[in-house]
Amino acid sequence: MQDLFLIVEIGGQRAVLPAAFVESVVEIEDIAPVPCAPSHVFGLFALRSRVLTVIDTIAALGGERSSPGEKQAVIVTVDGHLYGMLVDNVDDVVAIDGAPTEPRALLSDGWARYSTGVLEHDGEPMLLIDVPAMIAGPLDLAA
Amino acid sequence: MDDLLGDFIAETRETLEALAGEIVAWEAAPDDRSRLDAIFRFVHTVKGSCGFLDLPRLEKLSHAAEDVLADVRADRRKPDSKLVSAVLAMIDRIAEVTDAIETGHALSDADDHLLIAALQPGVAHPEPDAAPQADMSAAAASGTPRTVSRTIRLPVDLLDRMMAGVSDMVLARNELARRLRDGGAESTTEVAFERLSSCIAEMRDAITRTRMARVENLFTALPRMVRDVSAELSKQVQLEIDGGDVELDREMIEMIRDPLTHIVRNAIDHGIEPPEQRVLAGKPMAGRLHVSARQVGNQILIEVIDDGRGIDADRLVQKAIANGVMSQERAATLTWDRKLELIFEPGLSTAQAVTAISGRGVGMDVVRANVERIGGLVDIDSKPGQGLRLTMRVPLTLTIIPALTISSGGQHFAIPRSAIDEIVRTGGDAVQMGKLGGADIVFIRGTRLPVVSLSKVIGVAGQGEPANLVVLKLSGGARYALAVEAVHDHEELVVKPAAPIVMACGIYGGTTLPDNSRPMLLLDVSGIAEKAGVRRDVKAPEAVVEDVEETQQEDGAVPVLLFRDLDGIERGVPLALVERIEDCFTASVSTTAGRMRLNIDGRLVPLVSCGAPIEDIKLRVLRMHDGNEELAYAIDSVIDIVPVTIELQRSAVPGPVAGVMLVEERPIEFIDAFWLFAQGLGAEPKRTGGPVCLLADDDPWTRQVLAPLVESAGYQVVYDDDERAITADLVIVPDGAAVEPVSLGVVVRLRPTAEERGASPDSLWRYDREGLTAELRRHWYGGRA
Numbered sequence: 001m002q003d004l005f006l007i008v009e010i011g012g013q014r015a016v017l018p019a020a021f022v023e024s025v026v027e028i029e030d031i032a033p034v035p036c037a038p039s040h041v042f043g044l045f046a047l048r049s050r051v052l053t054v055i056d057t058i059a060a061l062g063g064e065r066s067s068p069g070e071k072q073a074v075i076v077t078v079d080g081h082l083y084g085m086l087v088d089n090v091d092d093v094v095a096i097d098g099a100p101t102e103p104r105a106l107l108s109d110g111w112a113r114y115s116t117g118v119l120e121h122d123g124e125p126m127l128l129i130d131v132p133a134m135i136a137g138p139l140d141l142a143a
Numbered sequence: 144m145d146d147l148l149g150d151f152i153a154e155t156r157e158t159l160e161a162l163a164g165e166i167v168a169w170e171a172a173p174d175d176r177s178r179l180d181a182i183f184r185f186v187h188t189v190k191g192s193c194g195f196l197d198l199p200r201l202e203k204l205s206h207a208a209e210d211v212l213a214d215v216r217a218d219r220r221k222p223d224s225k226l227v228s229a230v231l232a233m234i235d236r237i238a239e240v241t242d243a244i245e246t247g248h249a250l251s252d253a254d255d256h257l258l259i260a261a262l263q264p265g266v267a268h269p270e271p272d273a274a275p276q277a278d279m280s281a282a283a284a285s286g287t288p289r290t291v292s293r294t295i296r297l298p299v300d301l302l303d304r305m306m307a308g309v310s311d312m313v314l315a316r317n318e319l320a321r322r323l324r325d326g327g328a329e330s331t332t333e334v335a336f337e338r339l340s341s342c343i344a345e346m347r348d349a350i351t352r353t354r355m356a357r358v359e360n361l362f363t364a365l366p367r368m369v370r371d372v373s374a375e376l377s378k379q380v381q382l383e384i385d386g387g388d389v390e391l392d393r394e395m396i397e398m399i400r401d402p403l404t405h406i407v408r409n410a411i412d413h414g415i416e417p418p419e420q421r422v423l424a425g426k427p428m429a430g431r432l433h434v435s436a437r438q439v440g441n442q443i444l445i446e447v448i449d450d451g452r453g454i455d456a457d458r459l460v461q462k463a464i465a466n467g468v469m470s471q472e473r474a475a476t477l478t479w480d481r482k483l484e485l486i487f488e489p490g491l492s493t494a495q496a497v498t499a500i501s502g503r504g505v506g507m508d509v510v511r512a513n514v515e516r517i518g519g520l521v522d523i524d525s526k527p528g529q530g531l532r533l534t535m536r537v538p539l540t541l542t543i544i545p546a547l548t549i550s551s552g553g554q555h556f557a558i559p560r561s562a563i564d565e566i567v568r569t570g571g572d573a574v575q576m577g578k579l580g581g582a583d584i585v586f587i588r589g590t591r592l593p594v595v596s597l598s599k600v601i602g603v604a605g606q607g608e609p610a611n612l613v614v615l616k617l618s619g620g621a622r623y624a625l626a627v628e629a630v631h632d633h634e635e636l637v638v639k640p641a642a643p644i645v646m647a648c649g650i651y652g653g654t655t656l657p658d659n660s661r662p663m664l665l666l667d668v669s670g671i672a673e674k675a676g677v678r679r680d681v682k683a684p685e686a687v688v689e690d691v692e693e694t695q696q697e698d699g700a701v702p703v704l705l706f707r708d709l710d711g712i713e714r715g716v717p718l719a720l721v722e723r724i725e726d727c728f729t730a731s732v733s734t735t736a737g738r739m740r741l742n743i744d745g746r747l748v749p750l751v752s753c754g755a756p757i758e759d760i761k762l763r764v765l766r767m768h769d770g771n772e773e774l775a776y777a778i779d780s781v782i783d784i785v786p787v788t789i790e791l792q793r794s795a796v797p798g799p800v801a802g803v804m805l806v807e808e809r810p811i812e813f814i815d816a817f818w819l820f821a822q823g824l825g826a827e828p829k830r831t832g833g834p835v836c837l838l839a840d841d842d843p844w845t846r847q848v849l850a851p852l853v854e855s856a857g858y859q860v861v862y863d864d865d866e867r868a869i870t871a872d873l874v875i876v877p878d879g880a881a882v883e884p885v886s887l888g889v890v891v892r893l894r895p896t897a898e899e900r901g902a903s904p905d906s907l908w909r910y911d912r913e914g915l916t917a918e919l920r921r922h923w924y925g926g927r928a
Binding site for chain 2: 030032033034035036037038041044046048050053079081082135137
């Protein structure tokens with residue numbers, strides 16, 4: 001089994017996203033906030049006349065809310081809705097063989113919730129991000 | 144019905160085309176299971192649709208084929224070539240009949256039975272007979288030109304994509320328009336742009352229309368449903384349908400299908416009475432159910448009116464108290480409308496028994512929730528004993544809505560214009576902010592509304608005082624004022640659903656991209672009310688009265704409503720007494736028994752005025768409430784509400800005016816509320832207590848003419864069959880009748896003629912009002928003693 005993955009860096013941690021979700025990577029700024037929304041919802045952004053919901057990945061992982069300003073975001077489609085997931089850096093699209101394995105290490109709460117396993121590329125282990133879970137955010141915990 | 148039939152024909156023909164290959168393949172390999180299943184499904188679908196569309200011939204044909212195919216599938220029969228031909232002949236015939244239905248040509252059904260017989264096992268001979276017949280009719284059918292259908296079927300998501308594309312085009316045009324404005328384009332470019340603009344607008348209209356369907360789609364199922372439900376309940380219902388040609392967004396039609404079904408079922412089950420009860424109530428045996436749709440602005444009104452028993456609001460209240468939804472004290476303060484609103488509370492149903500049709504306690508709350516979800520409202524209007532009217536108001540389309548843009552805390556939001564009642568600025572004469580137990584309230588022209596600060600709800604720091612109040616209406620007429628910092632513009636906005644995590648906040652209805660291409664959120668008016676804790680019903684009037692008394696102790700001033708009376712004089716009344724100010728038609732004023740009454744929602748409320756004649760068609764009244772009784776006071780117009788420390792120059796005689804004082808340098812007469820209520824209600828005859836008067840004669844004249852006169856003199860009227868007859872204080876008999884002994888022995892005789900000739904000496908002429916009244920009064924004191 002060989003699938004394509006996008007390597008990104010979130011909060012200093014390198015991780016991979018299944019490329020099937022990813023539509024594009026864009027620079028975004030001037031994001032309209034959404035009051036009352038959960039803290040990991042950074043706001044709304046218009047991309048080519050479509051409104052996308054920007055997800056603050058750092059906040060989702062339990063960190064501080066990101067500061068306003070220009071950001072890099074990976075655009076993903078989940079259930080027909082567009083989301084922009086903020087990332088520090090986008091590295092490369094790579095093909096990785098094999099199924100994800102258990103991390104066998106005690107992950108921080110955030111990563112434990114939003115990763116579905118570990119994939120190795122060039123000898124480097126990277127967490128596989130569960131995109132729908134990260135978008136839903138910590139809300140699930142309360143439910 | 145035509146739409147449905149058209150759909151059926153298109154669908155059948157489509158499947159037939161797709162099936163042609165399958166049929167040939169099945170013929171070659173009759174054992175192929177998947178082909179068999181495909182053909183079976185087709186025949187089955189046709190049969191099902193025929194039953195629904197009332198096409199008995201097609202139904203018979205497809206039913207016969209289905210039976211045979213079912214046998215084959217269950218391995219009860221082997222598919223031999225004879226059977227295959229018979230089934231194919233049947234499918235050909237279905238195609239012919241379908242064509243015939245569309246073109247309206249008659250097709251002989253003489254050999255249908257042969258085709259059906261050919262399907263039976265062991266029937267050998269009709270088969271060769273049937274085949275050529277079928278061929279012949281097929282040839283005949285192909286001879287008639289097949290009309291080319293001018294309609295095509297499209298998947299809805301393709302339409303959605305077109306709609307989205309056009310919406311994007313509108314946005315792109317807006318962006319371009321802005322750049323052209325900023326850049327100062329040449330006039331030739333502008334002309335070209337104008338043309339592009341109008342093309343886009345036209346296209347948007349056309350595509351919006353593709354999403355439209357006639358409300359008829361929603362109504363076609365009603366006659367059958369009404370028939371079934373009324374038959375089940377042994378009721379007679381006459382259904383009238385109106386306005387089926389009104390167009391509405393397809394999606395919207397689907398969204399209101401369930402609520403409408405529910406309302407109609409309810410109307411038959413709870414509203415319309417059984418025939419015998421209707422006859423007793425003097426109504427026609429068959430109940431009338433009127434379902435109509437009409438377009439009002441950019442809203443569609445769907446009304447369901449029945450002439451049944453209506454909703455007994457008091458029983459709702461009892462039930463609400465029994466279920467612990469509200470306390471007895473609170474219930475006592477509710478107005479009729481508020482009581483009716485209880486029908487929308489979860490778990491309340493006035494049905495005494497649960498029937499299969501409705502009454503399970505899930506219902507109107509769900510109906511309202513569903514309608515509100517699509518930006519609609521449900522209003523209810525009940526006349527007990529006369530019927531019920533339920534109105535659903537839904538927006539024309541979900542995608543493009545007119546909206547008002549506002550901002551708070553530096554952020555822009557959109558509010559659907561359909562939810563907006565009015566916009567007022569604080570600080571004007573007619574708008575007064577106040578506090579009520581820590582909550583903000585506002586008086587707008589005398590109406591008290593809760594105030595919700597948008598910046599507080601969304602938790603952002605406000606930039607300065609919110610200077611604007613947007614009065615928003617919820618279902619059932621409840622309103623609240625949303626305080627915002629700025630009101631910007633009216634815009635047509637393309638609204639799209641927001642991501643689930645954003646919708647989960649409960650205060651947004653969707654997202655939209657205005658011209659500046661910065662996303663904006665559409666506020667959900669009822670969601671905000673809920674979040675801010677605004678109750679749907681107004682606060683109990685008592686609470687206000689108490690509050691007013693508190694403020695009175697503090698600084699001695701109470702809010703006073705100043706108004707211009709019908710005679711042009713400025714008068715005032717303490718605001719606490721005024722429940723609301725209402726406009727009504729003069730036609731609903733009736734003068735009965737010497738005083739005016741106003742018909743408000745089917746009840747007669749005493750109407751008091753200063754005496755000046757009411758001349759306009761419309762009438763403005765102050766609705767007042769003293770805790771038990773209510774009355775209406777007719778006025779000309781409201782001037783203002785001002786805090787006043789009441790120090791009256793009392794008037795010398797009792798009358799409508801308690802006294803006069805200076806308010807803002809003007810003399811204002813104060814209404815004497817005590818006198819008003821005494822006027823409005825005091826002379827209502829009380830039928831309990833008082834001495835008993837026996838009317839010995841029991842003819843219509845006595846009952847209709849004499850009895851009211853005696854009652855108005857303070858007596859309880861009884862007749863011979865009453866057990867109190869023997870203890871009656873007074874007996875009125877026709878002159879010449881035998882008199883039974885009465886405890887007090889007081890007997891008044893009435894003679895039919897004015898002359899005393901030939902009558903008892905102490906008798907009275909029966910139209911001698913003064914004599915009779917004097918006699919009654921004299922004995923009234925006797926009876927009391």
